[in-house]
Amino acid sequence: MYNVKKVNEDLYWIGASDRRLALFENIYPIPRGVSYNSYVILDEQTVLLDTVDKAVSGQFFENLEHVLGERKLDYIIVNHMEPDHCAIVEEVVRRYPEVKVVGNAKTFTMMKQFFTFDVDAHAVVIKEGDTISTGKHTLAFAMIPMVHWPEAMVTYDAYDKVLFSADAFGTFGALNGNVFADEVNFKEEWLDDARRYLVNIVGKYGVQVQAALKKALTLDIAMICPLHGPIWREDLGWFIEKYQKWSTYTPEDHNVLILYASIYGNTENAADVLAGKLADAGEKNIAVYDVSVTDPSYLVAEAFRCDRIVFACPTYNAGLFPKMETLLHELAAHNLQKRKVAVLENGTWASTAGKQMKEILSSMKNMEICENTVTVKSALKENQLEQLDQIVDFMTKETIA
Known part of the structure; x- marks a missing residue:
C-alpha cells in the first residue's frame, strides 16, 4: 500500500523508513532507524528528486506509481549518487524508459560505474547555475562537492522556494508519520542524531560545508527537503546555525x-x-x-x-x-x-x-x-x-x- 505525504500544492514526499537496519553505512548504529527521502513535483512535466535505498524500494515504487497515476515520468534529478539514494535509478529508467536523468558530469561518471544501462541515452548534464523549467517551476542547480561525495549537488525550486539539500540538513531516525520537523520534538528527541549524523558523515569536510552554506544563504528558502530525516519549513535559522557551529568546529x-x-x-x-x-x-x-x-x-x-x-x-x-x-x-x-x-x-x-x-x-x-x-x-x-x-x-x- 502506498504511503505518500503531500508537502505543498505540487510537491509530494514518496520516501520510506527502515527500522530494521542496525548500522548506517555498515558502521554507525541507528537504533531509531533511518528515513530515505524522495520527492515528486507534479507540474506540466513531472520530476522525481532522488530515489531510495534498495531495502525500501518496494514501498518507493508503490508511492511513485500512486503519485504519478497515469502520467509519465519526465525527469529524475540525482542530487547524490550514494547507493542509499540512487540504488534503484536503473530500475526507475527501466520502468519509465522515456525519463531524462539530470545530474552533473561527475554524477554520470559514477552512474556508469554502478549501473549497466545506457546512461548517455538518458543523461541531461547540468553545471553550476543551470536551470530546468517544468512549467511554473524553475529548478536551479548548485554544486556542493564533498558534502559528502564529490558529485553532490542541490536543487532549488524558485517557485516554491524549496531547497532539495541532498545529504545536507539530514539526520538519523525513521519518520513516524510526521515528516516535518515542526511536527516532532526535534530539539529534545532529534538534535543528538542530527549532530551525530553531520559530524560523522561530513565532519572532516567543514570547509566544504561552509561553502555550501554560503551558497544556500544567498537563496530565499522557505523549506529544506533533505534526503534523511524531517523536512524543515519553520525555524530554519535555528538549524542552519547548528550547521554553522558544527562545520566551523565551534563548540556548541x-x-x-x-x-x-x-x-x-x-x-x-x-x-x-x-x-x-x-x-x-x-x-x-x-x-x-x-x-x-x-x-x-x-x-x-x-x-x-x-x-x-x-x-x-x-x-x-x-x-x-x-x-x-x-x-x-x-x-x-x-x-x-x-x-x-x-x-x-x-x-x-x-x-x-x-x-x-x-x-x-x-x-x-x-x-x-x-x-x-x-x-x-x-x-x-x-x-x-x-x-x-x-x-x-x-x-x-x-x-x-
Whole structure:
C-alpha cells in the first residue's frame, strides 16, 4: 500500500523508513532507524528528486506509481549518487524508459560505474547555475562537492522556494508519520542524531560545508527537503546555525566531556573522582563515557558538542588502550579542533599512554593542551588528588576562543 505525504500544492514526499537496519553505512548504529527521502513535483512535466535505498524500494515504487497515476515520468534529478539514494535509478529508467536523468558530469561518471544501462541515452548534464523549467517551476542547480561525495549537488525550486539539500540538513531516525520537523520534538528527541549524523558523515569536510552554506544563504528558502530525516519549513535559522557551529568546529555547549578507557576499573575511578571535583568547582552537565561501551560515532558527536575534553587511558602493550586509540584517530580524522584538552594516564609499570595521547592531540588544530599529565600508578592515591585539581583549574579557566 502506498504511503505518500503531500508537502505543498505540487510537491509530494514518496520516501520510506527502515527500522530494521542496525548500522548506517555498515558502521554507525541507528537504533531509531533511518528515513530515505524522495520527492515528486507534479507540474506540466513531472520530476522525481532522488530515489531510495534498495531495502525500501518496494514501498518507493508503490508511492511513485500512486503519485504519478497515469502520467509519465519526465525527469529524475540525482542530487547524490550514494547507493542509499540512487540504488534503484536503473530500475526507475527501466520502468519509465522515456525519463531524462539530470545530474552533473561527475554524477554520470559514477552512474556508469554502478549501473549497466545506457546512461548517455538518458543523461541531461547540468553545471553550476543551470536551470530546468517544468512549467511554473524553475529548478536551479548548485554544486556542493564533498558534502559528502564529490558529485553532490542541490536543487532549488524558485517557485516554491524549496531547497532539495541532498545529504545536507539530514539526520538519523525513521519518520513516524510526521515528516516535518515542526511536527516532532526535534530539539529534545532529534538534535543528538542530527549532530551525530553531520559530524560523522561530513565532519572532516567543514570547509566544504561552509561553502555550501554560503551558497544556500544567498537563496530565499522557505523549506529544506533533505534526503534523511524531517523536512524543515519553520525555524530554519535555528538549524542552519547548528550547521554553522558544527562545520566551523565551534563548540556548541560550555561543558566538560570526560572520555575514559579502563581495564579493571581503576582509571574509571580516577575519571569519576575528577568529575566530582569538577562538579564541586561549579561545572554542570558534565558528560562521562566509557569508550569501550559507547560507539565512537556518539563520542565524536559529543566531542564536537563540548568545548573541554579530558582523556583518561591506561597503557596497554606499551601503547594506548585500543578503544581509546581508535577514538583519538577518529577525532583527528574528523578534523576536531578548537578544544581545551587534558590527559590522565594509568600504568602499573612503564606508563606511556599520556605521551601518546598528547602526540595525537597535538596533530589537531588549535588545541589548548594542559601541560600537566596526571599519572596514576595502578590506582589513584590520596596524594594525587592535587594533580586532579590542576586539571580542574585548567578546565575552569576561560575557554579558548
